[in-house]
Amino acid sequence: MKETTKLYNIFALKCPRCYKGNLFTRPGLFVFKSILKMPERCSRCNQDFHIEPGFYSAALWISYPIVLIIFVPMIFFGFLLKETYCLSLEMMLGFFIIICFGLQIPIMRISRALLLHFTIHYVGSGNK
Numbered sequence: 423m424k425e426t427t428k429l430y431n432i433f434a435l436k437c438p439r440c441y442k443g444n445l446f447t448r449p450g451l452f453v454f455k456s457i458l459k460m461p462e463r464c465s466r467c468n469q470d471f472h473i474e475p476g477f478y479s480a481a482l483w484i485s486y487p488i489v490l491i492i493f494v495p496m497i498f499f500g501f502l503l504k505e506t507y508c509l510s511l512e513m514m515l516g517f518f519i520i521i522c523f524g525l526q527i528p529i530m531r532i533s534r535a536l537l538l539h540f541t542i543h544y545v546g547s548g549n550k
């Protein structure tokens with residue numbers, strides 16, 4: 423079977439230890455129900471996903487730079503569009519707010535996946 427990269431498995435929301443089990447009970451970046459609900463353990467390798475109480479509060483500090491990386495260039499791009507096409511600032515602000523709400527769930531899920539992948543290292547597949 424083809425081996426995948428750590429980066430791919432972060433965005434695919436897969437278990438950091440086996441790269442096969444799902445991190446969330448509902449897989450995918452865009453879900454609207456049980457957004458942060460995770461199983462107790464990986465279904466494939468039995469890795470514990472609830473490492474310690476409050477573990478995932480650190481994901482907030484991971485999501486913050488992700489938001490900056492996405493939105494700071496977007497703001498500059500917005501000013502560029504405003505100057506080039508004479509768009510109104512209110513229209514640009516509305517556009518940014520829609521994008522903020524749209525990306526909220528994927529950023530929260532990717533932050534948790536990043537935190538787990540920083541903490542737990544790949545061992546291989548098929549290890550029980």
Ligand SMILES: [Zn+2]
Pocket residue numbers: 437438439440441442443464465466467468469
């Ligand atoms: Zn696993």
